[in-house]
Each structure stands twice: as structure tokens, then as C-alpha cells.
Amino acid sequence: xxxxDNPVIDAILKRRSIRKYTDEAISREDIITIMxxxxxxxxxxxxxxxxxxxxxxxxxRHDKLATCTKYAHIIRGSYACIAVMLEKKAIYxxxxxxxxxxxxxxxxxxxxHSLGLGTVWLGQIVNDQTASLNALDKSENEYELxxxxxxxxxxxxxxxxxxxxxxLLLEDF
Amino acid sequence: xxxxDNPVIDAILKRRSIRKYTDEAISREDIITIMxxxxxxxxxxxxxxxxxxxxxxxxxRHDKLATCTKYAHIIRGSYACIAVMLEKKAIYxxxxxxxxxxxxxxxxxxxxHSLGLGTVWLGQIVNDQTASLNALDKSENEYELxxxxxxxxxxxxxxxxxxxxxxLLLEDF
Numbered sequence: 229x230x231x232x233d234n235p236v237i238d239a240i241l242k243r244r245s246i247r248k249y250t251d252e253a254i255s256r257e258d259i260i261t262i263m264x265x266x267x268x269x270x271x272x273x274x275x276x277x278x279x280x281x282x283x284x285x286x287x288x289r290h291d292k293l294a295t296c297t298k299y300a301h302i303i304r305g306s307y308a309c310i311a312v313m314l315e316k317k318a319i320y321x322x323x324x325x326x327x328x329x330x331x332x333x334x335x336x337x338x339x340x341h342s343l344g345l346g347t348v349w350l351g352q353i354v355n356d357q358t359a360s361l362n363a364l365d366k367s368e369n370e371y372e373l374x375x376x377x378x379x380x381x382x383x384x385x386x387x388x389x390x391x392x393x394x395x396l397l398l399e400d401f
Numbered sequence: 402x403x404x405x406d407n408p409v410i411d412a413i414l415k416r417r418s419i420r421k422y423t424d425e426a427i428s429r430e431d432i433i434t435i436m437x438x439x440x441x442x443x444x445x446x447x448x449x450x451x452x453x454x455x456x457x458x459x460x461x462r463h464d465k466l467a468t469c470t471k472y473a474h475i476i477r478g479s480y481a482c483i484a485v486m487l488e489k490k491a492i493y494x495x496x497x498x499x500x501x502x503x504x505x506x507x508x509x510x511x512x513x514h515s516l517g518l519g520t521v522w523l524g525q526i527v528n529d530q531t532a533s534l535n536a537l538d539k540s541e542n543e544y545e546l547x548x549x550x551x552x553x554x555x556x557x558x559x560x561x562x563x564x565x566x567x568x569l570l571l572e573d574f
Binding site: 234235236237239240241243245256259260261263264265266267268269270272274276278279280281282283284287308313321322323324326327328329330331332333334335337338339341342343349351354366374375388389390391393396397398399401 | 407408409410412413414416418429432433434436437438439440441442443445447449451452453454455456457460481486494495496497499500501502503504505506507508510511512514515516522524527539547548561562563564566569570571572574
């Protein structure tokens, strides 16, 4: 895992889920930059079905959102959460729109990493769509919650492992 | 859209779908680096359900794959295609695994961009799973094709537009 000469590949290989944050605030400008990264994800037919909502720790809905997941402590420790939803009427293919949401979320996490910020992709929280969307004052008729990205200044290094590429590559080439 | 001082955000904002390629070959090392970027995508429960297959223009399956899509000319003009599949028995949540595949594909396209290479995410080709997987000598019982990434040295600049962030952000914060 070299590539420290290529900052994009370096970010991709070194980004880790960060679940502990310091109390330091994050600028509005950085949060907008992160969402702009999501905005530029590719989507099938360029339908751009993703919608965002930022809930900072000063917003009462931040704690309400925390009650919708067993990872409440991560949300409570974060400076802000970015909820990523699909607008249901913009969906043209569930599989492809879910893929697009994933590309969008990954862009945001890479952008945050490049700004020195930590994120974790919270997926368990979307299992109860009714409760989570209700915490955000949003309607399940209109939106499908894709993930909540918790965001803060890192207070841990994070760790991860991956299968070797040989297990993922079905044939040599 | 500044951020040229941040190479990660710059790559995210400036990557475009590239559908025309020169004849120049791509090194095996670069293709492996691109797949390593995919390898490091996040997945729910770290299940890493993605599997890859590289089909270069010297492989007879390259042209066979081309016949499975109306974008045959893009595949035929590419140096290689990377087929991204989910291993069906590794899937734990269709929505979350499709999101993960999207994050994986986006990592690969960003890595390719950072290496000066062009890609396009081919999605229409997955509509006929039977034909596409058959062209790859893979079984529909085992794999779900997520996308084919066409890869080559760029012979066009590419262009794209996106909705303004104000249309994506459901509330100010």
C-alpha cells in the first residue's frame, strides 16, 4: 500500500470509519464542501436522486435521530450528521439509485477525510425508516433514508481490514 | 468550484464520464491499483461482497460483452473493462450491498482519474443479467452484475452538469 505520492489513492486507502470525535466545531464552509462532493457523484441517466439534510448538535433533531439507532453514542458525540435520502419520485431503478447513493456517500466521506475530518457511515439507522425519517421531520412517502453520515474532528485513528485482492478478483488477467 | 488546493476534492469535482479512448495500452499495475481502490470501499458489516473481473481488449469476452449493451462502441473502444459483481451468498441487505457496490465503483473511477485514465460507469448493460454474465462465463446463480467500468486513456474531455446544491439540500442549517 504505497501510493502516498498520489493523494487521491492515498485518501481512498487510508480513510477509516471514525466513531469518536473531539468537541471542536466544524465550519459551515467545510460541511458545504462535503455536500458538493456528494453532489458530483455520478447517477444513472444523471437523475441525481439524492437529497441531503444537515443536523448539527445544536438542533434538537440531532438527539432525536440518536434515539433511532443502537449507535446513539456516535451521533451524540458528532458535531453534525448528514442524512442522505433518495427522493422517491426521482428513483428510476432501485438497484442503480442505491448504487448512486453509495457513490454519493463515499464522495462525501473522502472529501471529509481530505479536510482532516472523520466520518462514519451509519447504516443500521435506516432499518427503521419510519422512526428515522420522523426524527428528521420528513415523510416516508417522499423519501427513502439511505444512510446517516456522522461527522466530527477525529478523536481516534480508526482501523480496518480487507480481504486480499486475490479473493475478490475472480480470474487473473 | 475552487478547491484545486485539495487534490481529493478536485478529483471528485472534475472527474467526468469518458466514453472515447485512445489506443494506448494501460499497465497491469494501474489496473491493479484501481481495483485496490475498490477493495477499500466501506461495506455494511464489512462484508465486502464485491467481486471483480478484468476483461482486456485481447480477451475474446471483451467483444462478447460489447454485444450485451447498446453502448457496444464504448466497450469496443476501451482498453479494458472491469466487471463489478456482488457475490449473491455474501449479500446481507440488497439496498446496503448495492450502495456498497456504488462506493466501490466510485473509488475505482476516482483512482483511475487520479492516474490520468478515463472511465465510464456502464449501467444499461446490467439490465440483461443473463446475457452479460454469460458473456463473462459467470453464473447468475452466484453473481449479480452491478456495473461494467470501461477504461482507457481519455480521448475527450467529458462534460456534465449537476443540480445546484440548493435543490438537494432539503433545509438550510
